[in-house]
Amino acid sequence: MLFRRLLPAIAAVAALALASACGSGGDDTLKGKAEDGELTIGIRFDQPGLGQRRLDGKFVGFDVEVAKYVAGKLGVPESGITWKEARSADREKMIADGSVDFVVATYSITDKRKEKVAFAGPYFQTGQGILVRYTEEDITGPETLNGKRLCSVTGSTSAQKVASEFAQGVELVEYGQYSDCVTALLAGNVDAVTTDEVILAGYVAENPELLKLVGNTFTTERYGVGLAKGDSAGRAEVNAAIEQMVGSGEWRKALERNIGQAGVQLPEPPRVTEK
Numbered sequence: 001m002l003f004r005r006l007l008p009a010i011a012a013v014a015a016l017a018l019a020s021a022c023g024s025g026g027d028d029t030l031k032g033k034a035e036d037g038e039l040t041i042g043i044r045f046d047q048p049g050l051g052q053r054r055l056d057g058k059f060v061g062f063d064v065e066v067a068k069y070v071a072g073k074l075g076v077p078e079s080g081i082t083w084k085e086a087r088s089a090d091r092e093k094m095i096a097d098g099s100v101d102f103v104v105a106t107y108s109i110t111d112k113r114k115e116k117v118a119f120a121g122p123y124f125q126t127g128q129g130i131l132v133r134y135t136e137e138d139i140t141g142p143e144t145l146n147g148k149r150l151c152s153v154t155g156s157t158s159a160q161k162v163a164s165e166f167a168q169g170v171e172l173v174e175y176g177q178y179s180d181c182v183t184a185l186l187a188g189n190v191d192a193v194t195t196d197e198v199i200l201a202g203y204v205a206e207n208p209e210l211l212k213l214v215g216n217t218f219t220t221e222r223y224g225v226g227l228a229k230g231d232s233a234g235r236a237e238v239n240a241a242i243e244q245m246v247g248s249g250e251w252r253k254a255l256e257r258n259i260g261q262a263g264v265q266l267p268e269p270p271r272v273t274e275k
Contacts, residue, residue: 030227030234033101034074041067042086042094042103042226046179048202049259050106059083063223065254066123066245067104070225073241087176089155092116095226102238103226106199109274110157118231118274119224120238123251125270127217128158129197131204133185134212139192141215142166148191149173151181158194161219178203186210196221201262213264224274239272 033039043063044051051063068078086094086105094100095117109119132139139145142162146169152159159172173190175181181193182203193200197217204211225238245251246269255266 028228029231030101031074031237034071034076037076038080038082039071039074039076039101040082040084040099041071042084042091042100042105043067044087044105045085046177047106047199048206049262050199050202051104052202053083053085060258062124062254062258063104063106065258066225066242066251067102069245069250069254070102070104070238070241073244074237087155088153089176091155091226095228098228101227102234105226106196106223107226108196108221109224113226116229117226118229118235119226120235120274121224121242121272122222122270122274123225123242123245123272124198124223125267126196126198126221126223128161128194128219128221129200129217130214131182131185131193131200131211132191132214133188134210136191136212136214139214142194142218145170145192147171149189151175151184151190151193152195153178153181156195158196162194166218182207182211197264198259198262201259201264205262222270235274239275242272 043059045053047061050061052061053059068081071081084100086100086103091103091105091107092113095103109122130139130142139148143166145162145167149171150159150162151173154174154176163170163172175184178195178199181190184190185193197213200213204213227234227238251269259266
């Protein structure tokens, strides 16, 4: 009889102990999430040379190789990775709601973004550029875009920077993906596309007789690995992996494999500063 009366109390204590055990296991940290040998990683699906899903379903690009290297250092093999598309407008939300464990998607480190997510890295540095049709002669840089239709993606600050600092008379057009902007450019629906030069160079490499880059880069963009805000241990793990990738020579090899033919000068690896 006494045992029966004690059953609810025993059950409550057991539930409390289980909750406590789960809460102290580090499940909300990147290292904790990697313990089962699986991770969900956000990348771009439409950026040649950086993050792209091929027709055969394989994911390729420099960002993809960085993501795989980091996952490997966390004990997760490629077979344990689930890839998710992380568009510009969705990256902070995906990290915050746990849809992905981290993001490697040409993700520029900015103070505004650091209010919502943490960054490790940077692992790459580039600058903003301008992409036009190969026959274009009037557009030679951002200051020549007045009266022109300039395309960038929703959630990106690239086009707004051109409008505010170089060409107040530019007409801004937004699409969901850079590949949509490039399609619109080839169709004559927009006059130029702007984002980071290394991204644009991938499209030039695919269409060298139809597209070209013009002018010099006019910003500094530092790509970081985005992860949950407050996960300092996870950031330290990712930083260590980036530094090991650089030190081993794998960073340079991955860059040459994926971007070496894109027509841009390959940079030196940036120093990891997000600590």
